[in-house]
Amino acid sequence: MNTFTRWLRKKWALYIFLCAPIFYVFVPISQYDTEYLADPAKYLLEYVGKAATILFVIVSCITPLKMVFPKVSLVNVLVFHRRQIGVSVFVYALLHLVIYYFYTGTWEIFLEDWNKLFILSGIIALALLLVLAVTSNNWSLKRLGPKRWKQIHRLSYLIMFLLIFHQAAQEKTGYRETAIYFAPLIVLQGYRVIKLATKKRTEPLPSEATRH
Numbered sequence: 408m409n410t411f412t413r414w415l416r417k418k419w420a421l422y423i424f425l426c427a428p429i430f431y432v433f434v435p436i437s438q439y440d441t442e443y444l445a446d447p448a449k450y451l452l453e454y455v456g457k458a459a460t461i462l463f464v465i466v467s468c469i470t471p472l473k474m475v476f477p478k479v480s481l482v483n484v485l486v487f488h489r490r491q492i493g494v495s496v497f498v499y500a501l502l503h504l505v506i507y508y509f510y511t512g513t514w515e516i517f518l519e520d521w522n523k524l525f526i527l528s529g530i531i532a533l534a535l536l537l538v539l540a541v542t543s544n545n546w547s548l549k550r551l552g553p554k555r556w557k558q559i560h561r562l563s564y565l566i567m568f569l570l571i572f573h574q575a576a577q578e579k580t581g582y583r584e585t586a587i588y589f590a591p592l593i594v595l596q597g598y599r600v601i602k603l604a605t606k607k608r609t610e611p612l613p614s615e616a617t618r619h
């Protein structure tokens with residue numbers, strides 16, 4: 408492990424990484440970006456939603472990345488910080504909901520709109536992210552046992568589809584941006600599925616293994 412990756416394993420490096428979206432939002436604000444000035448609450452709502460989605464894609468890429476590049480130290484740093492990155496997805500998603508309140512100015516619109524498919528997909532994704540966040544600690548792993556814990560954490564696949572829908576449903580000009588956000592995850596998961604399938608096929612069946 409070189410000095411750089413040793414730094415990246417430190418807690419402060421992780422917190423800088425996780426707070427980067429908060430630091431970066433001051434760039435458009437300080438530059439009086441027209442999109443920000445037109446509707447600051449809408450801008451921040453979309454910005455924080457995108458930050459949560461990008462972190463979700465990053466954390467979901469870690470397992471397939473580890474499979475493809477097991478020896479790359481940067482991948483091992485991500486594996487090391489995986490839980491905290493996962494929890495930060497929930498924190499940003501919750502912040503997105505808080506900003507949604509300021510954007511609409513009341514919870515009444517939320518209560519009226521909750522059954523619209525695009526809002527409902529966001530609510531379910533947020534609820535599932537909460538489940539993953541509260542069960543991401545060692546205590547839960549011990550209480551649930553590795554098998555059940557793994558089953559619960561497979562909910563992340565469902566979250567992926569919900570978030571793709573939530574974001575794509577709002578794109579008035581097509582699904583280009585959503586496709587760009589989720590492309591690395593879809594490619595890596597596709598590779599993982601193919602690799603697991605070919606591994607299973609090349610492994611001898613129990614009956615074949617005992618035939619010789």
Ligand code: HEM
Nearest residue numbers: 452453456457459460500503504507526529530532533574
């Ligand atoms: C209670 C749950 C949620 C509600 C009520 C909600 C509400 C909204 C609303 C109203 C918008 C549209 C903003 C506009 O007018 O352009 C939006 C956009 C978005 N939301 Fe959510 N959301 C929720 C959950 C989530 C979650 C869990 C994530 C991700 C982890 C997320 C990510 C996004 C993204 C990426 C956008 C699109 C930004 C863009 O491309 O313009 N949302 N959400």
